[in-house]
Amino acid sequence: MTLHKKWSPPACTRRIAVTLLGLLFVSVQAQQPTGLLYDPEPPVDSGYVRVMLTVDKSKVSVVVDDKLRVPSLEKDQVSDYMVMGAGKHQIELLAAGKTIASVALEVVRGSAVTVAFTSSDAAPEVFVDKTSTNKLKAVLSVYQLASKKEALDVLTHDGATKVFSGLTYGKSGAMQVNPISVALIATKSEAKTSLASFSLTMTQGGAYSVFLLPTKSEKVAAVVVQNKIERYTGK
Secondary structure, three states, rough: OOEEEOOOOOOOOHHHHHHHHHHHHHOOOOOOOOOOOOOOOOOOOOOEEEEEEOOEEEEEEEEHHHHHHEEEEOEEEOOOOEEOOOOOOEEEEEEEOOEEEEEEEEEEEOOOEEEEEEEOOOOOEEEEEOOOOOOOOOOEEEEOOOOOOEEEEEEEEEOOOOEEEEEEOOOOEEEEEEEEEEEEEEEEEOOOOOEEEEEEEEEOEEEEOOOOOOOOOOOOOEEEEOOOOOOOOOO
């Protein structure tokens, strides 16, 4: 497996913003109503924000600026990226109609952010996500939300290749990789005993996220998703 660490800068122009949509996310705009050939493009000053939930609640809804944006989000699940205008926004998690967690977020034009709510009593972990303009590569991101005591590494399943190393709690790693199928493991740093194993099948231009989450045992849970952006309708 060949891995590369060369990055292009984040999007900040209309041309690059459109590229960001194609390379950081998989658009779900194919689910369009009959008679509408194309949905409108997000405004040029848009940013993209998604919510990860690890709070021990069976189900929550996500409200942004008093508007319902994600009707249902379950524990250890991540939402699609929501399109938000640049500027300040208030994000709230509601369970049974009551706010259990919230955060004020400054959205930057062209940026992509993951907000991970890990406790109803503490501020969420906020990650600025990496982007790429290389359509021949895939983007792989890993988020360490599993262990506050020890750093974690991500290796190929045979332990021969180190993909990410020294990920401490609340940190993420991201890189461009060849679009292949690969089996990976998460371990304690500088160890090769698997705490979690997971597989990915990546495609050119795709972007994938792995969330390493705590369990009640010594093991680690790995949640693997392909990044997606919500369908934008201009409303």
